[in-house]
Amino acid sequence: MSWWQNPGLPGISIDPSSVRLPVELELVPEMVLATIDLMQVRVGDREINCWTYQSRGLCDLGQKEILFALKQDDGQSPGSFPGAPLDFFKNIAEYVLKGEYLDAGSITTFGDSGFLSGRFRAIGYVQPPAIAEACPPEKTLWALLLTANELEAARIGGLSRIMALMGKRDLYFPCPLWNDLQRDDSVSDDMLLAMNRSPMSQFPRMPLHSVTASRMENKVDCLIPTSARASLSQLRDLDEEMPMAILTGIDGAADGFLVWQKDEKAPLAITAPGFPGDRLGGSFLCFVPDQDHDLGLISDDGFAFSLTAQSWRKIRQALVEGKPCAVAATNPGLDLEIQWFDDPDMEILSTKREQRQHFEVGEDPLCVNREKSSVPARATRVELRTHEPDVARALDPAVLSAYIQRLEDVVRDHFFYQGPSEGFDLLLECTLSPGDHAEFRISSKPVMEADDENDAIDRLSLTFAPSLREGIVEFAMEFAVWGGAGALSGDTE
Numbered sequence: 001m002s003w004w005q006n007p008g009l010p011g012i013s014i015d016p017s018s019v020r021l022p023v024e025l026e027l028v029p030e031m032v033l034a035t036i037d038l039m040q041v042r043v044g045d046r047e048i049n050c051w052t053y054q055s056r057g058l059c060d061l062g063q064k065e066i067l068f069a070l071k072q073d074d075g076q077s078p079g080s081f082p083g084a085p086l087d088f089f090k091n092i093a094e095y096v097l098k099g100e101y102l103d104a105g106s107i108t109t110f111g112d113s114g115f116l117s118g119r120f121r122a123i124g125y126v127q128p129p130a131i132a133e134a135c136p137p138e139k140t141l142w143a144l145l146l147t148a149n150e151l152e153a154a155r156i157g158g159l160s161r162i163m164a165l166m167g168k169r170d171l172y173f174p175c176p177l178w179n180d181l182q183r184d185d186s187v188s189d190d191m192l193l194a195m196n197r198s199p200m201s202q203f204p205r206m207p208l209h210s211v212t213a214s215r216m217e218n219k220v221d222c223l224i225p226t227s228a229r230a231s232l233s234q235l236r237d238l239d240e241e242m243p244m245a246i247l248t249g250i251d252g253a254a255d256g257f258l259v260w261q262k263d264e265k266a267p268l269a270i271t272a273p274g275f276p277g278d279r280l281g282g283s284f285l286c287f288v289p290d291q292d293h294d295l296g297l298i299s300d301d302g303f304a305f306s307l308t309a310q311s312w313r314k315i316r317q318a319l320v321e322g323k324p325c326a327v328a329a330t331n332p333g334l335d336l337e338i339q340w341f342d343d344p345d346m347e348i349l350s351t352k353r354e355q356r357q358h359f360e361v362g363e364d365p366l367c368v369n370r371e372k373s374s375v376p377a378r379a380t381r382v383e384l385r386t387h388e389p390d391v392a393r394a395l396d397p398a399v400l401s402a403y404i405q406r407l408e409d410v411v412r413d414h415f416f417y418q419g420p421s422e423g424f425d426l427l428l429e430c431t432l433s434p435g436d437h438a439e440f441r442i443s444s445k446p447v448m449e450a451d452d453e454n455d456a457i458d459r460l461s462l463t464f465a466p467s468l469r470e471g472i473v474e475f476a477m478e479f480a481v482w483g484g485a486g487a488l489s490g491d492t493e
Contacts, residue, residue, distance in 0.1 A: 062353035218334060251281045379479055444481075
């Protein structure tokens, strides 16, 4: 049933030709609204007409607002906009009410049916630089549809990599901020295979879209908000001799951005119209320690630094402790400077999130069925079924830990989009083997339908598996789904 046949009011039917935009709709009573309007974007000598879906009220809950722009096909009337984005916005609002938030660089994944089209398996959230032609209101994220290949490429090289590839394809800086259901894929199968084979894809990678890296003349400036310190403190747990990469966002002041190439001959970049590209952003910052000299260079669509043990310890300490740091190249190459800054927007949102956490259940006016389920799925136990020495020989434990965390995110997202149900317990078993293979098995109590188990496994299989040096690695994860078995029994509407 289309949204227009049932816009939240049973029995109401609206003729799209009679609709006059903008239209404002209530998603969460007296809290979150959505406005549907029209926007025109000029690309060269073409004008593209788009619907825009803009949330209002999420900031009061500690979440940046979301803007989703969708290109109209020829012959579509303004009032015939799809309703699926409104349902999606409502789901985001309900997610936020349960204490789950989206930030720049976050990705929401979907099943095989996709979103608006079977081709699009995810949505990525980005904050374009101030220099972009189309900028949303303050504290707002653009939502971009991603194909299956683009989703996997983002997991390897970060969401900024996909933005730059889209920008190169459509000649629009930093990327087309509207969604076109008829567009070409920006990542081919061959490109994805080459990305999987790159050295950086084998390193532990930390996605931090709030961190930026950009080259000015002979120096790379790494700008880090103080809010990222908690994530970077995890470097303490990483082997000091292990190479690692930070998957970065786009510098707000950047007027150019590096673009990944399958057959790299010389660095390629896109630039904002009318700008020289003096400040060139990259999609990652990679560190390779225990080298003879300090050397920084452009590698693919990011920046790689070969570092002596002493310099890497200095940088590592700066990242963990939130201190500024600079390293000069001992050979011709790029210097590195790390600077920290306060992000007022994020501080305001963080304060709102903390204030909400202090409400007692039953007194919180934003509390939505917390006695039924706090989150869609929560990992209650992880069991490693391969001996730890064998795990260490097969792959770096930090890589395995990050992969397990990604699987937890996928399971949580999967059941969130299925909607609340009676609680049950789920056991996920995984076997990793060489060749980036992952085999999943699911059992549950009470027992899930076979189709539901297959849908969950299909979604898990889209998650990029780590490469093993040898042997196999087996582990199991136990989940409480919607509170666990029986948590909702007898109290589900």
